[in-house]
Amino acid sequence: MKLLVADDHTLFRDGLATLLEAAGLQVIGQVGLGEAAVTAALALRPDVILVDMSMPDLSGLEALRRIRAAWPEAQVVVLTDAEDDTELLDVVDAGGRGYLSKNLNAEEFIRMLHGLERGEAAMTRQTTGRLLNALSHTQRRTTGHLTEREVELLRLIVEGCSNRHIAQVLQVSENTVKYHIKNILQKLAVQNRTEAATHAIRVGLVRTGATPG
Amino acid sequence: MSRVAILSSRSIFTEGVIVGLRQRFGADSVLVVDVRQADSLERVLAAQPASVIVDATDAEIIRHCPLQALIERLPAVAVFRLNPQKDRVTVVTSEQRPACQLSDVIEVISGVINAKEGNDTNHA
Numbered sequence: 001m002k003l004l005v006a007d008d009h010t011l012f013r014d015g016l017a018t019l020l021e022a023a024g025l026q027v028i029g030q031v032g033l034g035e036a037a038v039t040a041a042l043a044l045r046p047d048v049i050l051v052d053m054s055m056p057d058l059s060g061l062e063a064l065r066r067i068r069a070a071w072p073e074a075q076v077v078v079l080t081d082a083e084d085d086t087e088l089l090d091v092v093d094a095g096g097r098g099y100l101s102k103n104l105n106a107e108e109f110i111r112m113l114h115g116l117e118r119g120e121a122a123m124t125r126q127t128t129g130r131l132l133n134a135l136s137h138t139q140r141r142t143t144g145h146l147t148e149r150e151v152e153l154l155r156l157i158v159e160g161c162s163n164r165h166i167a168q169v170l171q172v173s174e175n176t177v178k179y180h181i182k183n184i185l186q187k188l189a190v191q192n193r194t195e196a197a198t199h200a201i202r203v204g205l206v207r208t209g210a211t212p213g
Numbered sequence: 214m215s216r217v218a219i220l221s222s223r224s225i226f227t228e229g230v231i232v233g234l235r236q237r238f239g240a241d242s243v244l245v246v247d248v249r250q251a252d253s254l255e256r257v258l259a260a261q262p263a264s265v266i267v268d269a270t271d272a273e274i275i276r277h278c279p280l281q282a283l284i285e286r287l288p289a290v291a292v293f294r295l296n297p298q299k300d301r302v303t304v305v306t307s308e309q310r311p312a313c314q315l316s317d318v319i320e321v322i323s324g325v326i327n328a329k330e331g332n333d334t335n336h337a
Contacts, residue, residue: 011300015225018230019226022229081270105223
C-alpha cells in the first residue's frame with residue numbers, strides 16, 4: 001500500500017512515517033501543508049492519503065474536498081488531535097474514507113489502513129457509534145419528525161398563505177392552525193414561520209410551486 | 214540492561230519513536246513499558262535506565278505515570294518529554310537540592326544561571 005502523509009508537525013509526521021514503513025507500508029510522500037497535500041495527492045496518486053485536520057494554510061477537510069473534487073476515487077483518511085462530531089460529519093459528507101484520532105493504538109491504526117483495501121472505513125467502533133448518533137440527530141433536525149398534517153400545513157406556509165386561509169383549506173379553526181405552527185417551529189428548532197419555510201425548502205420537506213388547496 | 218525506557222500507550226507516534234530507537238540502539242536496549250499497566254512505574258524503576266521517554270501529549274501517561282514520581286525515584290535519570298504537537302523535546306533532569314528557605318531557591322537559580330552564562334561565554 002502506497003501512502004501520502006500530510007501533517008504540519010514534522011515530529012509527528014516522521015514518527016508516523018517510521019511506523020508505517022516498519023509495518024511494511026510504503027510512504028511515497030510527506031508534506032506539511034494542505035495545498036501541498038492536494039498537489040502531491042494528485043501528482044503521486046497514492047492508495048491512501050493521511051491528512052491532518054489542522055494545517056496552517058488549508059484544513060484537512062478542505063484538502064479532502066479539493067482532492068475528491070479532482071479525483072473522486074481518492075481514499076482520504078483524516079487524522080485529528082481531538083475528535084469532534086461536527087468535524088466527523090463534515091469529513092463523511094466530503095467523502096472521507098476515515099476519521100481517526102492521533103492517539104489511536106498503533107496496531108489498530110495499521111489494521112484499519114489494511115481494512116481500506118477491503119472497502120472498509122477507517123473508523124473505530126466508538127466513532128462509528130458517534131457518527132450514527134450524529135446522523136440520527138441531524139435527520140431529526142432536518143425532518144423534525146413532522147406529521148403528514150404538519151407537512152401539509154408547512155407547504156401552505158411556504159406558499160405564503162395566511163393562518164385564516166390555511167384554516168379554510170384544512171377546514172380547521174385558526175387556533176388549531178396556530179397550535180400546529182407552534183409544534184412545527186419547535187420540531188424544526190426555528191424561531192418563526194419565515195425560518196420554517198426557508199428550512200422546509202432548503203432540506204426538501206416541501207416542494208415549491210405547488211398551489212394551495 | 215535497557216539504556217532507554219519508553220512509557221507508551223502504544224499510540225501511533227510513540228510506536229514510531231520505538232521503531233526509531235530500536236534501529237539506533239538495538240532492540241535489547243529499549244524497554245517499552247505499557248503505561249496502562251498497574252506496575253508500569255515499578256517496571257521502569259527496576260530497569261534503572263539512563264533515560265526515560267514519554268509523550269507529553271499522551272493522556273494515559275499523564276494519568277498513570279506522573280513525571281514527578283519518575284524523577285523523584287530515579288535520581289540519575291534524564292526524562293525526555295516529546296511533544297509532537299509542538300515539534301519539541303524537553304529534557305527534564307532529576308537533579309534535586311534542598312530548599313528550606315527562599316535564599317536556598319535563589320541560590321539554586323543563581324547557580325544554574327551562572328553555569329549557563331559560563332557555558333555561553335565559553336562558546337562565544
